[in-house]
Amino acid sequence: MAEIREIVxxxxxxxxxxxxxxxxxxxxxxxxxxADYFVIAGGSNRNQLQAMADEVEDKLAELGWTPKNIEGYxxxxxxxxxxxxxxxxxxxxxxxxxxxxxxxxxxxREVKPEDLA
Numbered sequence: 001m002a003e004i005r006e007i008v009x010x011x012x013x014x015x016x017x018x019x020x021x022x023x024x025x026x027x028x029x030x031x032x033x034x035a036d037y038f039v040i041a042g043g044s045n046r047n048q049l050q051a052m053a054d055e056v057e058d059k060l061a062e063l064g065w066t067p068k069n070i071e072g073y074x075x076x077x078x079x080x081x082x083x084x085x086x087x088x089x090x091x092x093x094x095x096x097x098x099x100x101x102x103x104x105x106x107x108x109r110e111v112k113p114e115d116l117a
Contacts, residue, residue, distance in 0.1 A: 046076030
């Protein structure tokens with residue numbers, strides 16, 4: 001479990017470095033078998049979302065973690081990065097409001113970054 005928290009923490013830091021907006025960490029381990037954590041973040045445009053995804057991928061690769069899958073990178077309005085127990089959702093503003101994952105997964109527990117240490 002410590003390894004999973006390290007993935008989440010590193011991803012959060014990488015997203016912060018690229019000025020992602022409204023980064024949310026949801027622990028969904030008690031309500032789903034899909035993953036233990038969702039990290040949801042916003043970006044203002046395709047270039048920023050791709051830069052956010054690149055930074056996450058680079059920082060996690062430095063620690064030896066590679067994604068199982070990345071979807072939506074070329075489109076750049078919703079990029080999904082699947083690290084197994086951690087799934088990142090990077091949205092532009094319009095799609096984040098439309099899909100509203102925070103509402104859909106409201107039974108998950110929001111986690112503060114400082115609680116991951």
